[in-house]
Amino acid sequence: MAEGEKLIPINIEDEMKSAYIDYSMSVIVSRALPDVRDGMKPVHRRVLYGMHELGVRSNSAHKKSARIVGEVLGKYHPHGDTSVYDAMVRMAQEWSLRYMLVDGQGNFGSIDGDSPAAMRYTEARMRKISEDMLSDIDKETVDHQLNFDDTLQEPTVLPTRVPGLLINGASGIAVGMATNMPPHNISEVIDGTIAYIENHEIEIDELMQHVKAPDFPTGGVIYGYEGVKEAFHTGRGRIVMRGKANFEEINGRECIVVTEIPYQVNKANMIKKTADLVNDKKIDGISNIRDESDRNGMRIVYILKRDAIPNIVLNMLYKYTELQSSFSVNNIALVKGRPRLLNLKEMIHYFVEHRHEVVTRRTEYLLRKAEERAHILEGLIIASDNIDEVIALIRASSNAEEAREKLMETFELSEIQAKAIVEMRLRQLTGLEQDKLRSEYEELMATIEDYKDILDKKERRMQIIKEELEEIKSKYGDERRSVIEYAGGDVSITDLIADEKVVITISHAGYIKRTSLTEYKKQNRGGVGQKASATRNEDFLEHLFVGTNHQYMLFFTQKGKCFWMRVFEIPEGSRTSKGRAIQNLINIEQDDKVKAFICTQDLKDEDYINNHYVIMATKKGQVKKTPLEQYSRPRTNGINAITIKEDDELLEAKLTNGESQVMLAVKSGKAIRFEEEKTRPMGRNASGVRGITLGHKDDEVIGMIAIEDAETEILVVSENGYGKRSSIEDYRITNRGGKGVKTINVTEKTGNLVAIKNVTDSDDLMIINKSGIAIRMAVEDLRVMGRATQGVRLIKVREDDAIAAVAKVMHDEDDVDENGDVIEGDMPEPENGTTLDNSDADTDNNE
Numbered sequence: 001m002a003e004g005e006k007l008i009p010i011n012i013e014d015e016m017k018s019a020y021i022d023y024s025m026s027v028i029v030s031r032a033l034p035d036v037r038d039g040m041k042p043v044h045r046r047v048l049y050g051m052h053e054l055g056v057r058s059n060s061a062h063k064k065s066a067r068i069v070g071e072v073l074g075k076y077h078p079h080g081d082t083s084v085y086d087a088m089v090r091m092a093q094e095w096s097l098r099y100m101l102v103d104g105q106g107n108f109g110s111i112d113g114d115s116p117a118a119m120r121y122t123e124a125r126m127r128k129i130s131e132d133m134l135s136d137i138d139k140e141t142v143d144h145q146l147n148f149d150d151t152l153q154e155p156t157v158l159p160t161r162v163p164g165l166l167i168n169g170a171s172g173i174a175v176g177m178a179t180n181m182p183p184h185n186i187s188e189v190i191d192g193t194i195a196y197i198e199n200h201e202i203e204i205d206e207l208m209q210h211v212k213a214p215d216f217p218t219g220g221v222i223y224g225y226e227g228v229k230e231a232f233h234t235g236r237g238r239i240v241m242r243g244k245a246n247f248e249e250i251n252g253r254e255c256i257v258v259t260e261i262p263y264q265v266n267k268a269n270m271i272k273k274t275a276d277l278v279n280d281k282k283i284d285g286i287s288n289i290r291d292e293s294d295r296n297g298m299r300i301v302y303i304l305k306r307d308a309i310p311n312i313v314l315n316m317l318y319k320y321t322e323l324q325s326s327f328s329v330n331n332i333a334l335v336k337g338r339p340r341l342l343n344l345k346e347m348i349h350y351f352v353e354h355r356h357e358v359v360t361r362r363t364e365y366l367l368r369k370a371e372e373r374a375h376i377l378e379g380l381i382i383a384s385d386n387i388d389e390v391i392a393l394i395r396a397s398s399n400a401e402e403a404r405e406k407l408m409e410t411f412e413l414s415e416i417q418a419k420a421i422v423e424m425r426l427r428q429l430t431g432l433e434q435d436k437l438r439s440e441y442e443e444l445m446a447t448i449e450d451y452k453d454i455l456d457k458k459e460r461r462m463q464i465i466k467e468e469l470e471e472i473k474s475k476y477g478d479e480r481r482s483v484i485e486y487a488g489g490d491v492s493i494t495d496l497i498a499d500e501k502v503v504i505t506i507s508h509a510g511y512i513k514r515t516s517l518t519e520y521k522k523q524n525r526g527g528v529g530q531k532a533s534a535t536r537n538e539d540f541l542e543h544l545f546v547g548t549n550h551q552y553m554l555f556f557t558q559k560g561k562c563f564w565m566r567v568f569e570i571p572e573g574s575r576t577s578k579g580r581a582i583q584n585l586i587n588i589e590q591d592d593k594v595k596a597f598i599c600t601q602d603l604k605d606e607d608y609i610n611n612h613y614v615i616m617a618t619k620k621g622q623v624k625k626t627p628l629e630q631y632s633r634p635r636t637n638g639i640n641a642i643t644i645k646e647d648d649e650l651l652e653a654k655l656t657n658g659e660s661q662v663m664l665a666v667k668s669g670k671a672i673r674f675e676e677e678k679t680r681p682m683g684r685n686a687s688g689v690r691g692i693t694l695g696h697k698d699d700e701v702i703g704m705i706a707i708e709d710a711e712t713e714i715l716v717v718s719e720n721g722y723g724k725r726s727s728i729e730d731y732r733i734t735n736r737g738g739k740g741v742k743t744i745n746v747t748e749k750t751g752n753l754v755a756i757k758n759v760t761d762s763d764d765l766m767i768i769n770k771s772g773i774a775i776r777m778a779v780e781d782l783r784v785m786g787r788a789t790q791g792v793r794l795i796k797v798r799e800d801d802a803i804a805a806v807a808k809v810m811h812d813e814d815d816v817d818e819n820g821d822v823i824e825g826d827m828p829e830p831e832n833g834t835t836l837d838n839s840d841a842d843t844d845n846n847e
Contacts, residue, residue, distance in 0.1 A: 024175035028339055032174035034181070036333040036340075036347065037354035038133065038158040039165030041172060043087045045158055046076040048101065051126050052134050062105045062123035069119050078148045081119070089116045092124060097168050098183035098217045099476060101130045111218070111261075111298075112268035129476055133160040139365045141358045159358040161468050162476070163189050163351045165333060169214075177339055179332040182214035182231075182239065182263075187477035189348075190469045196348045197462050204233050204345050211344060212484060213239075214327070219260035219481040220244055223324065228484075231329035232344040243323040244483070247310045250301070253287075254310050256317070258300040260481075262325045267293070270322040271300060277320055285313040315495040355465045360455065367451035370444055372416075377441040379417025383424065384434045386411065390421065497568045499550040503766075504570060505579065506544075510593065513579030514570045517546060544766055544807040547599040554631055556596040556616065557588060558649035562641035562684075564634030567599065587637050596653035603632040613656050613681060616641065617664055617691055617704040620648040623736065624688025625679045628655065643687040652704040660706040661733065664692045665716065665743055665756035668699045672740035673731040676706070690737040703756040712758040713784060716744045717767070717794065719751035719802040724791030725759060725782050745790040755806040767795050770804040 001007070034041050040048075050072035056063045069084045077084055090096045092104030095111045106122035109115055116122065136159050144153040158164075166189045169181040192210035196202055213228045221242040222228065231237030241262035248257050261267055271291055277283045285308030292299040304313055318324035331342045335350060342350075383390045393410060397403035400422050407418040427433060454460045502514040547553070547567050555563040563586040571580045582594055596616070601608055612628040624642050631639070644650060654662075656676055665671040672692045679689055692701065705714075710728065717723035724744065731741060744753055759765075761780040768774045775795050785791065797803065 028174040028177065029334065029337055032172035033177075033179055033332060033334050033339055034165055034170040034172070035157050036165060036335050036342065036350040038160045039163070039168060039170060039333075040158060041087075041170065043077055043079075043083060044091065044101075046072050046154065047084060047088050047091065048126065048130050048134060048158065049137075049155055050076060051102075051124075051130070052137070056125045058103065058126050058128045058131060060125060062103070062125045065104075065106075065119035065122040065124050068124060075152055076147050076154045085119045088124060089122075095218050098215060098481075099129055099162075099167050099186060101127055101133070101168075103127045111266070113266040129162060132162050132472060132475075133158050133164060135159065135161060136358065136362050139362045141361045141365070157354070159362075161355070161472050162186070163193060163348070165351070166211075166347055170333070174339070177332055178330060180328055180330045181333070182327055182329055183216060184211060184213075185215035185478070185480050187473055188212060188215070188480070190473040190477070192344075193348050193352060193469055194466055196345070197352060197466055202345070204343060207344055207348070208232055212480075214329075214482065215480050216241065216263035216327075216482045218263050218265075220262050220483075222482050222484045225484065225486045227326075227329070231331070235329070235331035235341040235343045235346075237329045239327045239329060241325055241327055241482075242318060242485075245314055245317075245323070250303070253306070254304045254308065256302040256304065256310055256314050258302070258323065259298055261298065261300075262322065263327060265322045265325055267291070267298070267300070274302075274317065274321045274323075283313070283316045283320055284308070285316070309498045312496060312498050319496060352465065355468075356461055359461050359464050363451050363454045363461075367448060367455065370448050370451060374441060374444045374448060375414065376417060376420045377437060377444065379411075379413050379420055380424065380428070380437055381441060382411050382413065382417075383407075383421040384429070384437060387429060394422065497549050499548050501546060501548055502567065504545055504547055504567070504597075505768075506582070506594065506597075507578065510582045511579040512570055512582050512585065513573035513577060514549075514567065515573060515575050519575045544768055544805045545597065545599075546807070551599040551601065552603050554598040554600065554614075554653070555582070555586060555588075555594045556598075556641050556650055556653040557592045557638075558595045558644070558651075559589070559592045560640060560642040560644040560650050561588075561592065561638040562631055562634075563588065563594075563638045564603075564631070595650050598653055598655050600628065600655060603628075611657060613658055613676075614641070615654045615656055615660075615662060615676065615679070615704070615706060616650060616688065617652040617662075617701055618642075618644065618648045618688070619651050619700040620645070621664065621666075621690060621692040621694055621701055622648065622688040623662065623664070623679055623691030623704075624686060625656075625676065625681050626684055626686075627681055630684050640684050643685055645687060651701055654704060654706040656706045657708065660708045662691070662736075663705045663707060663714070663731065663756065663758075664701050664740070665703050665753055666692065666694060666699050666740070667702050667752045668695050669742055669744045669746035669753050670695065670740040671714075671716075671731060671743035671756065672736070672738055673707075673728075673733050674736040675733065678736045693737060693739050695739065702753055705756055705758045707758055709758075712760060714743070715755075715757040715759045715765075715779065715782070715806075716753055716791070717755040717757075717803060717806045718744060718746065718791070719754045719797075720749065721767075721793055721795045721797035721803060722750040722791045723782070723794045723806075724785045724789060725779065726787045727784060728758075730787040742788045745788055747790055750790050751802065754803055757806060765794070766805075766807045767803060768805045768807075769795070769797065769801050771798070771801050773801075 030042050032041065038045065047068070051068055054063065054068065054071055056068065065085060065088065068088065069081050072084050073081055088102055089104070089108050092100055092102040092108050094100055102124050103126065104122060104124050107117040108122065137155060141159040143156045145156050146152070147154050165181065166184045167186045169183040171180045172178065188211045192207045195207060195210050213222050213225070221244055223240040223242045227237040227239040229237070231239065243258045243262060244260035245256050245258045248255050261270065271289055274283070275289055278286045285305050286302050287305045288303040290301045290303070292301055302313070302317070304310060331347065332339050333342055390407065393406050394403045397406055403422050404415065404418040407413055407421055408415065413421070454464070501517040503517050504512065504514045506512045549568040551567050553565045553567055555565065565586065570585070573579050582588060588594065598614065603609060609629040609632045610627065613625050614628055614631065616624045626641070631641070642650060658676065660676045661673055662676050663671055663673045682688070694700065707728065712728055713725045714728055714731065715723060715725045743756070744750065746752060759779045763779040765777050765779055766774065777794070782792065795803070
């Protein structure tokens with residue numbers, strides 16, 4: 001060890017603690033976090049101040065970036081040149097800053113993530129808005145501190161007239177904390193600030209009427225308002241952003257065209273990742289992606305496959321790519337040198353406080369300068385009043401020092417005044433100049449009074465702040481770029497599935513599937529039909545109905561339980577596939593069986609569920625009515641829908657609006673018609689009341705329909721393929737519980753009654769045999785006959801076969817092509833949401 005040196009033992013833990021705390025405080029205070037007053041981090045402040053000192057204003061020529069970086073580096077920012085240049089580049093990128101602070105010339109990078117050219121190639125100068133951030137800096141408005149080598153002074157904050165933190169936001173990672181602040185629209189921010197100045201007690205919700213939401217430089221859509229609300233109220237929140245997309249037809253192909261993308265998304269990366277997802281089959285429906293962006297704006301074109309549904313593909317893009325991304329707001333800024341989490345009102349408050357201090361200090365500076373000038377003018381006026389004496393006195397003096405002292409003694413002047421008189425020019429002795437002196441002095445005294453008044457009255461200072469803000473708004477105010485979609489939320493699975501019409505079929509053994517309605521063909525009456533489904537041995541199709549993907553399905557079992565499902569959750573199958581066992585989809589008991597289905601609209605819609613009822617019928621003729629509201633809270637193990645008595649089972653469930661008439665038909669060919677209101681609403685566990693009295697012990701109910709339209713006609717079908725339609729008027733309204741009237745003449749030729757429907761001329765019938773043969777025909781081909789006839793043959797039924805299911809779908813001649821194929825699902829939207837129809841479970845509220 002050298003002479004005079006000694007070792008001091010130090011605990012390494014204490015040393016590490018103090019060194020790390022020093023380091024982290026340095027990062028927090030002088031590197032990573034913006035100041036709440038001007039919204040700048042030290043590096044940005046130094047870049048602007050360096051440009052100001054160099055005189056690179058918005059109206060001067062551009063200067064080489066290397067020259068500016070060198071200035072900042074050598075005088076104020078002793079870190080790497082890249083840190084300075086990168087900061088300056090970002091201030092010149094229109095996709096990075098909502099209001100750019102630097103006017104760049106040359107290659108300053110691109111939204112695709114291309115790097116800017118080296119600083120020796122690019123040039124820059126300040127923008128007008130930056131000058132407003134630095135205005136009055138030479139009027140002692142802000143504190144200065146020594147630079148790194150104590151040779152120069154640099155400002156600790158800019159005296160900005162522009163609310164920099166709010167309009168451009170900031171992001172930075174310090175030690176143990178980070179900040180991520182979104183940019184806002186300057187017009188909105190200034191309106192909000194003025195509202196705050198006028199009423200300091202203003203609530204955040206009232207401020208939000210002015211500052212509606214962040215406004216990103218890249219535009220896009222703010223999807224959902226909850227995150228914005230949270231961020232404004234607490235300083236933290238998650239704002240969901242979406243690209244702006246629209247649909248176009250280009251060369252006969254449907255395309256999605258994106259013209260704006262979310263903030264901070266790299267366009268090239270987004271397109272590449274989307275292409276990868278398309279190649280990996282994660283996103284369907286896109287055949288090609290083209291980036292047609294140019295100097296006039298952004299344009300990304302997703303060319304769709306011919307069968308793709310644009311809305312669904314767009315929702316897939318939102319869900320799986322950066323076309324929808326989120327901005328996590330974390331408003332941490334330095335307040336009096338300490339990091340703090342700030343809400344909207346606090347950020348405005350600190351900005352106004354800063355402006356107030358700047359205006360006060362500026363006025364004090366101007367007052368001091370005015371008073372100094374007035375003091376000199378007083379001396380000059382005295383001199384001009386006694387000009388001959390003054391001249392004689394000066395001529396008699398041997399030097400300037402002596403002249404000053406004599407003047408001070410003779411006219412009781414201060415040293416400053418005497419010096420000014422000695423240095424007076426001869427031209428100031430003219431009469432005109434003397435008048436000028438007097439008028440300047442009078443004006444100055446008025447100005448001094450005004451400055452004193454400003455310093456005395458806070459409301460005047462606030463008025464000045466308001467006027468300056470209004471001026472900034474008129475200079476830089478512009479329209480919002482980001483559109484706010486208040487109703488947005490997370491992309492739900494329903495957004496990714498087309499709400500198209502589907503046929504749902506269920507076989508006798510409990511296999512279920514959904515098939516697009518377009519797969520079925522239309523045939524003339526009496527045809528043999530076409531193969532509808534590949535059923536298992538000894539199995540046959542028993543239920544068929546039409547619904548839409550987004551509807552809710554309620555399954556009712558013969559034991560009286562109810563299960564809940566969305567239509568799109570039913571596995572999709574082709575017309576010839578057998579589907580999936582219902583047992584695998586819902587938790588149904590082994591010895592139970594699904595007997596009825598209802599498709600409803602949104603079960604979370606209070607009005608809808610409180611104004612609709614489920615009417616159920618059992619094989620033994622019991623009926624029961626329960627409000628739909630009772631079924632809107634499903635459980636995975638099902639809920640009780642009706643208590644079933646011994647030897648009975650649930651047969652049918654219908655959705656009604658409380659004003660329908662109910663018709664029940666029995667196997668022996670009789671039917672009864674009564675008003676729905678004759679059955680009062682009951683709870684889920686009740687067992688119901690008598691609907692029809694059966695003729696003999698082997699008789700049973702085969703169907704129930706709900707009638708809401710007097711125009712409807714009744715269609716009945718027997719098991720051997722005979723059927724007819726009769727007028728509703730043929731069935732008189734009776735009390736419930738009676739034996740009913742004859743609805744078809746049951747003979748050996750016709751076989752027992754198997755189905756009852758309510759139909760109109762605009763319906764098609766879908767009839768399926770137990771052997772799986774299906775036929776589709778128009779109801780208008782059947783003439784209306786009397787109630788007691790045996791009807792006409794609808795379908796040829798082989799001796800060993802029988803009809804399994806009868807359902808109806810709406811028909812429209814325009815939707816069938818020349819081959820007889822249905823081009824589009826034919827079911828119009830029902831008024832109360834049910835579109836399903838089947839032999840054992842039939843909801844007829846679509847009239």
